[in-house]
Amino acid sequence: MFVTTVHIMIDNKLEEAEFLVERYPSKIHMTLPDGWKKSFEGADLYDCLGQILLARPNINFLCKGARRDVRPSSMSSQMSSGLVAYQHRLGVRASRNDIVRIFDYDDTDIVNAPKVQEDFFIAGCRR
Numbered sequence: 001m002f003v004t005t006v007h008i009m010i011d012n013k014l015e016e017a018e019f020l021v022e023r024y025p026s027k028i029h030m031t032l033p034d035g036w037k038k039s040f041e042g043a044d045l046y047d048c049l050g051q052i053l054l055a056r057p058n059i060n061f062l063c064k065g066a067r068r069d070v071r072p073s074s075m076s077s078q079m080s081s082g083l084v085a086y087q088h089r090l091g092v093r094a095s096r097n098d099i100v101r102i103f104d105y106d107d108t109d110i111v112n113a114p115k116v117q118e119d120f121f122i123a124g125c126r127r
Contacts, residue, residue: 004103008032009060017061019103021045023081028052032059044082046072046102050114057112065102068109071121072102088121 001023005016010033020029028048029039038055042048049065064070065085072085076099085102086094111117 006103007062007105007107009062009107010058014062017059021083021103023083026081032056044072044077046077046082046085048082049102050117053112053114060110060112062105062107062110063102064100064104064106066110066112067106068111068116068120070100070102071117090120090123 002021004019004021006019008015008017015033017033018031021027022029023045025041026044026048027039027041028045029037030052031037040048040051040055042051046065049061049063053061053066060066064087067087069088070085071088072080072082073094076082076084076086083102084099086098087100088094088098
């Protein structure tokens with residue numbers, strides 16, 4: 001179990017959410033700056049983060065795991081509980097250089113719906 005903070009954008013204001021993270025089984029206990037708390041359990045941590053995105057669509061979570069082009073492979077999901085994933089590029093096979101930690105800061109191409117991430121991944125598979 002570990003604690004991490006994730007930068008968030010609410011109404012154009014930069015704040016931080018606190019995540020208490022359990023890897024086995026995969027759970028994220030989230031606390032927002034206003035005191036709102038909720039726990040999310042899933043197949044892996046990436047799945048938990050996806051549930052968070054769906055639960056709070058008014059918030060932009062500024063982390064690698066919320067990028068449109070980030071998704072774990074089955075192996076990375078199993079070996080890291082979804083803590084690491086690949087940052088994909090259309091038409092380019094992912095390599096070790098593309099591995100990212102899902103809670104690391106990023107403010108580029110952030111989405112609020114796991115379906116958008118899934119659609120990007122599937123589009124890359126069809127190339």
